[in-house]
Amino acid sequence: MEIQFKNTVIEAVQGDITRETTDVIVNAANSSLLGGGGVDGAIHRAGGPEILEECQKIRARQGGCATGEAVITTAGRLPARYVVHTVGPVWNGGSNGEDNLLHNCYLNSLALANDHGATSISFPNISTGIYGYPKSQAADVAIQAIKEYVQLSGKGHMQRIRFVCYDAENLALYEQKLEQAFQQS
Numbered sequence: 001m002e003i004q005f006k007n008t009v010i011e012a013v014q015g016d017i018t019r020e021t022t023d024v025i026v027n028a029a030n031s032s033l034l035g036g037g038g039v040d041g042a043i044h045r046a047g048g049p050e051i052l053e054e055c056q057k058i059r060a061r062q063g064g065c066a067t068g069e070a071v072i073t074t075a076g077r078l079p080a081r082y083v084v085h086t087v088g089p090v091w092n093g094g095s096n097g098e099d100n101l102l103h104n105c106y107l108n109s110l111a112l113a114n115d116h117g118a119t120s121i122s123f124p125n126i127s128t129g130i131y132g133y134p135k136s137q138a139a140d141v142a143i144q145a146i147k148e149y150v151q152l153s154g155k156g157h158m159q160r161i162r163f164v165c166y167d168a169e170n171l172a173l174y175e176q177k178l179e180q181a182f183q184q185s
């Protein structure tokens with residue numbers, strides 16, 4: 001599905017984020033930046049060793065990436081231009097600042113992509129796999145963050161923001177929640 005909100009097209013699709021042709025794809029990384037399973041593993045496998053080399057340089061410079069923050073590298077052999085690596089929170093019951101940290105992941109990724117001249121970006125469903133975040137709540141946080149960003153961003157806006165859902169359950173949640181969040185706008 002596709003929604004037009006101000007000057008931005010917001011989409012929810014089902015698929016593999018490594019195939020995305022947006023300027024930026026976002027990786028649900030961990031704070032070591034050294035790769036892992038899930039979407040992180042898929043991105044490093046498909047993108048090749050150049051991505052890890054740049055992650056290692058970032059580690060040497062700043063010691064990894066804190067939860068809620070984001071860093072940017074080449075996309076290696078992937079069709080995208082850049083990979084933004086953000087570290088989602090591990091779900092720990094919900095009263096440990098998880099929503100706020102997840103919100104930061106989306107906003108910091110958008111800001112970093114925008115700083116690099118990107119006009120399109122694809123997000124996976126950060127934290128909803130290995131990190132155990134409830135899917136419905138994560139979708140609410142993601143959509144709220146995107147709405148806030150589009151409302152507040154000035155000239156350098158994203159033309160296209162895509163939620164690339166791996167599973168049908170997430171796609172159904174995003175379709176329903178995007179409709180609700182933007183129907184009044």
Ligand code: AR6
Binds near residue numbers: 028
């Ligand atoms: N394209 C799009 N989404 C995907 C893909 C793909 N190719 N593969 C999986 N997903 P997860 P997390 C979905 O576990 O919960 C790693 O080891 C998946 O179905 O990848 O943030 C990192 O190194 C789920 O909806 O990330 C960290 O240690 C979503 O991506 C840890 O996992 C996120 O699931 C991060 O855990």
